[in-house]
Amino acid sequence: MASTFIIFLSLCIVRLKTCQSHPLDPLTPAEFIDVANVIKGSKFGSSRNITFHYVGLQEPSKHDVLSWVSTPTKKIPPRKAFVIARSDEKTYEIIVNLKTLSIDSTHLYNGYGFPMLTIEDLIAASTLASEYSPLIESVHKRGLNVSQIAFGAYSVGWFGAKGKGRRIVKVVVFCKDGSPNIWVRPIEGIVVLVDLDKLTIVEYSDRIRVPIPTAEETEYQASKLKPPFAAQLKPITVVQPDGPGFNIQGHKISWANWDFHLSFDVRAGPVISLASIFDLNEGRYRRVLYKGHISELFVPYMDPTQEWYFRTFFDAGEYGFGLAAVPLEPFTDCPPNAVFMDGYYANQEGQPVKIPNVFCVFERIAGNVAWRHTEAALPGQTIREVRPEITLVVRMVSTVGNYDYIIDWEFKQSGSIKVWVGLSGILEGKATTYTDTKQTHEQEIYGTLLANNIIGVRHDHFITFHLDLDIDGEENSFLKAKMVTRTNIGTPRKSYWSVVREAMRTELEARTLVGDQAEFLVVNPNKMSKIGNQVGYRILPGAVANPLLLDDDYPQIRAAFSKYHIWITPYNMSEKWAGGLYADQSHGDDTLFTWTNRNRDIENRDIVLWHTMGFHHIPSQEDFPVMPTLSSYFELRPFNFFEYNPILKTKPYNHVTVPNCTSTIH
Numbered sequence: 182m183a184s185t186f187i188i189f190l191s192l193c194i195v196r197l198k199t200c201q202s203h204p205l206d207p208l209t210p211a212e213f214i215d216v217a218n219v220i221k222g223s224k225f226g227s228s229r230n231i232t233f234h235y236v237g238l239q240e241p242s243k244h245d246v247l248s249w250v251s252t253p254t255k256k257i258p259p260r261k262a263f264v265i266a267r268s269d270e271k272t273y274e275i276i277v278n279l280k281t282l283s284i285d286s287t288h289l290y291n292g293y294g295f296p297m298l299t300i301e302d303l304i305a306a307s308t309l310a311s312e313y314s315p316l317i318e319s320v321h322k323r324g325l326n327v328s329q330i331a332f333g334a335y336s337v338g339w340f341g342a343k344g345k346g347r348r349i350v351k352v353v354v355f356c357k358d359g360s361p362n363i364w365v366r367p368i369e370g371i372v373v374l375v376d377l378d379k380l381t382i383v384e385y386s387d388r389i390r391v392p393i394p395t396a397e398e399t400e401y402q403a404s405k406l407k408p409p410f411a412a413q414l415k416p417i418t419v420v421q422p423d424g425p426g427f428n429i430q431g432h433k434i435s436w437a438n439w440d441f442h443l444s445f446d447v448r449a450g451p452v453i454s455l456a457s458i459f460d461l462n463e464g465r466y467r468r469v470l471y472k473g474h475i476s477e478l479f480v481p482y483m484d485p486t487q488e489w490y491f492r493t494f495f496d497a498g499e500y501g502f503g504l505a506a507v508p509l510e511p512f513t514d515c516p517p518n519a520v521f522m523d524g525y526y527a528n529q530e531g532q533p534v535k536i537p538n539v540f541c542v543f544e545r546i547a548g549n550v551a552w553r554h555t556e557a558a559l560p561g562q563t564i565r566e567v568r569p570e571i572t573l574v575v576r577m578v579s580t581v582g583n584y585d586y587i588i589d590w591e592f593k594q595s596g597s598i599k600v601w602v603g604l605s606g607i608l609e610g611k612a613t614t615y616t617d618t619k620q621t622h623e624q625e626i627y628g629t630l631l632a633n634n635i636i637g638v639r640h641d642h643f644i645t646f647h648l649d650l651d652i653d654g655e656e657n658s659f660l661k662a663k664m665v666t667r668t669n670i671g672t673p674r675k676s677y678w679s680v681v682r683e684a685m686r687t688e689l690e691a692r693t694l695v696g697d698q699a700e701f702l703v704v705n706p707n708k709m710s711k712i713g714n715q716v717g718y719r720i721l722p723g724a725v726a727n728p729l730l731l732d733d734d735y736p737q738i739r740a741a742f743s744k745y746h747i748w749i750t751p752y753n754m755s756e757k758w759a760g761g762l763y764a765d766q767s768h769g770d771d772t773l774f775t776w777t778n779r780n781r782d783i784e785n786r787d788i789v790l791w792h793t794m795g796f797h798h799i800p801s802q803e804d805f806p807v808m809p810t811l812s813s814y815f816e817l818r819p820f821n822f823f824e825y826n827p828i829l830k831t832k833p834y835n836h837v838t839v840p841n842c843t844s845t846i847h
């Protein structure tokens with residue numbers, strides 16, 4: 182007895198030691214330092230220059246993670262880091278073992294494309310441009326000093342050139358004098374081509390002379406704006422007298438019937454893993470989502486001229502959607518009841534950098550109704566039953582240059598996961614001679630005249646999500662439920678609609694443009710509800726857009742993941758980034774499109790659903806000088822997953838009366 186007790190106790194201690202860690206936790210600051218030290222102490226030592234372009238968790242295999250989850254006493258799988266580094270103008274993929282503090286493997290990448298740009302890359306390119314005498318002269322010619330100029334370093338895209346090319350960016354310039362809103366005050370016509378490896382300027386052009394839009398009306402800071410102001414709204418707040426209803430332990434979050442893991446990745450931003458929902462009926466947690474995150478964002482501008490054609494941005498693969506994340510401000514970015522979490526990434530030297538308050542987590546009461554019914558058909562009785570909707574939100578904001586993306590993962594007690602994307606920030610403006618639409622027409626200027634001398638150029642936002650659904654286990658199928666009109670009925674009705682549900686067998690069958698009358702389901706064909714329906718989840722798309730570029734246009738080849746709204750692939754740990762692992766100047770040979778062309782079997786297997794949201798953005802004057810949030814979402818919604826409405830048995834709402842605090846202030 183005594184010995185088993187001691188064994189049990191020691192297991193507990195081992196468990197306690199690791200109780201804060203989870204196999205999917207992001208690297209800690211100490212782990213980032215270990216990674217840098219191991220690599221700098223290796224053959225990539227101090228004699229050679231090495232720059233870190235991606236450092237993140239080398240995920241343990243899905244099998245290892247799931248077996249760790251199901252056996253709580255099991256030791257955590259060995260912690261490893263995946264690194265993409267540049268040394269001697271070559272790209273290496275390095276796996277560092279954080280337990281043995283040694284390199285597990287090194288792979289020299291020989292393909293097309295380059296790793297993510299670092300912040301140091303962008304600064305170095307801008308600094309170089311700011312010291313370049315032809316640029317200084319161009320600026321003087323426009324009556325300005327370099328001290329009045331701001332710089333933007335842009336990825337250059339790929340337009341069919343043969344060979345691997347050089348790691349380059351194009352620097353464009355803006356006026357920062359008189360207003361912080363540089364994005365609508367471009368100094369049009371100047372483009373500086375910078376070689377990031379050689380740190381030299383390889384091409385310079387100053388081609389056009391148009392007026393620099395004035396600073397007037399471009400300000401957006403309340404402290405600098407002049408009256409009149411809109412009437413101030415009455416104060417409003419959210420009070421949770423008993424504290425938040427969720428529990429955060431390390432990176433694990435549980436709330437109501439949900440349980441999931443939240444991680445930060447420098448490329449993807451928020452990563453939601455192992456989302457499971459407690460089923461009151463079965464008395465256990467059931468698996469829904471193994472992993473969900475943004476895979477890529479594609480933002481091509483529709484101005485084909487010399488200074489603009491290359492603006493075909495991949496905001497995750499080129500700029501790092503997590504790298505561009507900004508600290509969230511309490512009370513404004515997130516409501517008063519929010520709790521904040523920090524994130525870390527490695528800078529170009531491999532050293533950890535903290536993004537404080539990178540996520541906020543909060544319970545949202547938006548005044549919506551989760552379910553209700555008033556029964557008026559029973560004389561003499563009044564039945565009214567209402568449940569207000571309270572949800573859990575995980576939020577991050579990424580400011581990629583001019584644009585601000587707000588990402589919300591919203592969990593509902595009903596079993597739905599709603600993913601919101603909001604677009605705000607500032608339009609990428611193009612300077613023009615025009616000050617009135619009568620002087621031109623929209624076809625000539627590739628956008629909308631927003632104010633004097635400034636055009637909001639038309640563009641797209643395609644956002645692809647990687648959604649590894651595991652509905653009650655890994656073996657899942659993807660179904661299209663097509664609605665068809667039936668006729669020849671034999672009653673006075675001439676027509677009605679019915680559903681033909683079909684499991685997609687291969688990747689090519691599964692590629693889908695939504696819009697035709699159909700519903701899309703991921704089911705577990707091996708698990709039925711009590712009455713025999715396959716358990717599943719629907720995906721309800723919100724904003725979708727069809728690409729309008731030609732299939733063989735270079736940006737479209739690189740971003741071929743935007744061609745369909747829904748794709749299914751068999752699970753493959755190395756297929757994460759829909760635009761390719763090396764998105765900067767990629768040639769489109771490693772995309773969701775090329776993977777699915779293998780046309781693998783997808784029926785009754787571990788599958789991943791990819792969803793591409795899309796916005797064709799035709800700017801309007803209201804988007805100037807800063808854009809009101811434009812948002813959309815998609816929803817993952819249970820479908821025959823539960824035996825009945827899972828929130829039937831939520832208890833009625835507990836009202837709280839907020840004390841009148843003003844009486845205590847004298």
Ligand SMILES: *[C@@H]1O[C@H](CO)[C@@H](O)[C@H](O)[C@H]1NC(C)=O
Binds near residue numbers: 228229
């Ligand atoms: C490494 O790069 C820095 C900055 O570009 C440079 O000053 C230094 O000479 C380089 N060192 C080696 C060993 O190449």
Ligand SMILES: *[C@@H]1O[C@H](CO)[C@@H](O)[C@H](O)[C@H]1NC(C)=O
Binds near residue numbers: 324325326
């Ligand atoms: C540019 O800088 C010089 C020296 O600092 C100053 O004399 C000059 O007035 C500046 N020009 C403008 C347009 O600000």
Ligand SMILES: *[C@@H]1O[C@H](CO)[C@@H](O)[C@H](O)[C@H]1NC(C)=O
Binds near residue numbers: 753754755756776
């Ligand atoms: C996993 O994906 C990579 C990249 O598409 C591919 O090279 C590899 O063959 C795939 N593995 C399997 C088992 O399909």
Ligand SMILES: *[C@@H]1O[C@H](CO)[C@@H](O)[C@H](O)[C@H]1NC(C)=O
Binds near residue numbers: 841842
């Ligand atoms: C709150 O207290 C103040 C000061 O005692 C009083 O004037 C006010 O009417 C109260 N408001 C409410 C809503 O009770």
Ligand SMILES: [Cu+2]
Binds near residue numbers: 642798
């Ligand atoms: Cu836009």
